[in-house]
Structure formats: structure tokens, C-alpha cells
Amino acid sequence: MKLALATAIAAFDLDDDLEPLRVACEKAGIDTSVVAWDDMTVSWARFDAVLLRSPWDYVERLPEFLAWCERTAKQAALWNPPDVVRWNTDKRYLGDLARQGLPVIESHFLAPGDDPATLPDLEEFVVKPTVGAGSRDAQRYLRADRPAAIAHAKRLLDQARHVLVQPYLRAVDEQGETALLFFEGQFSHAIRKAPLLKRGEDPTSALFKAESITARQPSATELDVANRVLAALPFDTLAYARVDLLPSDTGPQLLELELTEPSVFLPYGEGAAARFAAVLAARLAR
Ligand SMILES: Nc1ncnc2c1ncn2[C@@H]1O[C@H](COP(=O)(O)OP(=O)(O)O)[C@@H](O)[C@H]1O
Numbered sequence: 001m002k003l004a005l006a007t008a009i010a011a012f013d014l015d016d017d018l019e020p021l022r023v024a025c026e027k028a029g030i031d032t033s034v035v036a037w038d039d040m041t042v043s044w045a046r047f048d049a050v051l052l053r054s055p056w057d058y059v060e061r062l063p064e065f066l067a068w069c070e071r072t073a074k075q076a077a078l079w080n081p082p083d084v085v086r087w088n089t090d091k092r093y094l095g096d097l098a099r100q101g102l103p104v105i106e107s108h109f110l111a112p113g114d115d116p117a118t119l120p121d122l123e124e125f126v127v128k129p130t131v132g133a134g135s136r137d138a139q140r141y142l143r144a145d146r147p148a149a150i151a152h153a154k155r156l157l158d159q160a161r162h163v164l165v166q167p168y169l170r171a172v173d174e175q176g177e178t179a180l181l182f183f184e185g186q187f188s189h190a191i192r193k194a195p196l197l198k199r200g201e202d203p204t205s206a207l208f209k210a211e212s213i214t215a216r217q218p219s220a221t222e223l224d225v226a227n228r229v230l231a232a233l234p235f236d237t238l239a240y241a242r243v244d245l246l247p248s249d250t251g252p253q254l255l256e257l258e259l260t261e262p263s264v265f266l267p268y269g270e271g272a273a274a275r276f277a278a279v280l281a282a283r284l285a286r
């Protein structure tokens with residue numbers, strides 16, 4: 001049973017889950033290699049499966065990454081599979097989920113060619129690209145900053161990127177964000193992430209913004225929302241999934257669904273690495 005844990009040349013040494021997962025996989029009897037998705041010398045056919053771990057530079061090269069996923073999935077099992085990755089790497093999926101009646105943060109979308117001045121009039125809001133990760137190009141604005149927000153949206157639209165505008169959910173400032181981790185559809189553990197967007201602060205230029213993480217017990221409502229979101233997906237049970245929720249007056253709301261390259265925060269979940277490895281070993285044995 002040969003498994004590749006796929007990172008990126010640009011992300012080597014940045015993925016805190018890689019080493020605990022590799023060790024747990026070896027313990028579970030899996031022959032495990034860490035490889036970069038963009039390393040042209042790798043022959044993917046020599047693996048039984050490839051797990052997307054930290055291909056964190058795909059945002060700037062999405063068509064190339066999606067083509068690589070399709071190619072690789074013909075040579076080995078790819079987790080998660082290419083159709084999931086294609087759907088999940090563009091936050092326009094939030095619109096699909098909202099239409100199904102799930103509690104998604106109010107989301108407005110602008111497409112290239114749209115007038116950036118039509119962005120919704122909200123008291124405090126976030127402008128971000130629909131294809132994005134690590135908080136890059138995401139910024140928080142007050143109504144009074146509207147000209148700057150329009151300029152930000154215009155910059156993204158001019159780069160042929162779709163734009164997502166959401167109200168800023170202020171409860172995150174006290175309660176933080178909750179990320180719930182699932183392996184093979186089963187809840188494993190959760191973490192709290194401190195708020196990332198400060199008023200008046202420019203977006204990060206790093207591969208991802210530094211995050212402050214602690215272990216967290218999710219509430220029954222958070223668990224319920226996360227389970228409902230996963231149950232609504234048009235895919236078979238996924239090897240891994242992360243559901244990110246923000247608190248609000250009306251209960252937890254979906255911020256994003258990470259089915260491609262999530263940090264799974266193994267160091268914060270007792271037994272989490274072993275649970276993930278067991279899921280992978282069972283899949284490899286199928
Ligand atoms: N609508 C929002 N309300 C409050 N905070 C937000 C909102 N949208 C984004 N943020 C903050 O910005 C961070 C990054 O946004 P997110 O949508 O998770 O994109 P990414 O894919 O870059 O992680 C979040 O972790 C959160 O701290």
C-alpha cells in the first residue's frame with residue numbers, strides 16, 4: 001500500500017500536519033512518501049493513492065492544478081477526487097449551498113465584467129476573491145471605506161477573478177471561528193481560530209496569514225450544522241472534510257467548506273492522526 005502525501009514545493013516545511021500524519025500512516029502499515037504536486041520528476045502511477053495535503057500555491061495556478069488532479073486521478077486514487085476539488089476551489093459553491101436552505105453567510109458575487117460599484121451596501125463587510133486561501137486578498141471594510149472596497153473589487157475583477165462580498169460577522173471578534181474536522185464522514189475534532197481580519201489592515205502577501213489556533217469542543221448546534229452541510233453535498237463520503245463556521249445572532253453560519261487542501265490541525269486533536277491514518281488504510285485495503 002503506497003500513499004503519497006502531496007504538498008507543494010512552495011509549501012515544504014509549512015504544513016504542520018504532514019509529519020504527524022506521515023508517522024501515523026507508517027504506524028498503520030502504509031508505505032508513505034511526502035511529495036510536491038508540482039515536482040515534475042514524480043511518477044504518480046507508482047502510488048496506490050495520492051492524498052492532497054498542502055498544494056497551497058494552487059490559487060495562482062488553478063487551471064494547471066485542476067489539470068494535474070485529473071491526470072493524477074487516472075494513475076492513482078486521488079483524495080479528495082477531482083470533481084470535488086473542481087467544485088470546492090471556487091467559493092461560488094456557497095451559492096449552491098445557500099439555495100439548498102443551509103445557513104451560509106450572506107454571500108454576494110461579482111463576475112468579471114460586472115460593475116464593481118454595484119457591490120452591496122453593508123455596514124461592515126469583507127471583500128475576497130472566490131478562488132482564494134490563507135486569507136490572501138481578503139479585506140474588511142466599513143461603509144465609509146466603500147471607495148477603497150470598490151477599488152479592491154475592481155482590482156480583482158480586472159484580473160478576471162470573481163469576487164465574494166459578505167457582511168462582516170462581528171461575533172467572530174469575541175468567539176472566533178470554529179473548524180470541525182471529519183474523516184470518512186465521522187466527526188474527529190475541532191479547533192478555534194482567532195479572527196484574522198483587522199479593520200484598516202492590508203491583505204497578507206505571504207502564502208497564508210499567521211493563525212492563532214486552540215483546541216475547541218464544538219457546540220451541539222455547530223455539529224448539527226456541519227453534519228447537515230456534509231449531508232447536502234453531491235459527492236460520496238469524503239476521506240476528509242473541514243467545515244468552517246462563524247458565530248452570529250442567528251446561530252453558526254457556514255464561512256467555507258474545505259474539501260481540497262485543509263489544515264486538519266492534527267496536533268490539536270487527541271488521537272486525530274491515528275483516526276485519519278486508519279481511514280486511509282481502510283481505503284487502501286478496499
Ligand atoms: N464574513 C466574514 N465575517 C467575519 N470574518 C470573516 C468573514 N469572511 C472572512 N473572514 C475572516 O477572514 C478569514 C479568511 O476568510 P475565508 O473566507 O476563510 O477565506 P480563506 O479561503 O482565505 O481561508 C476568516 O478565517 C475570518 O477570520
Ligand SMILES: [Mg+2]
Pocket residue numbers: 134135244256
Ligand atoms: Mg478560511
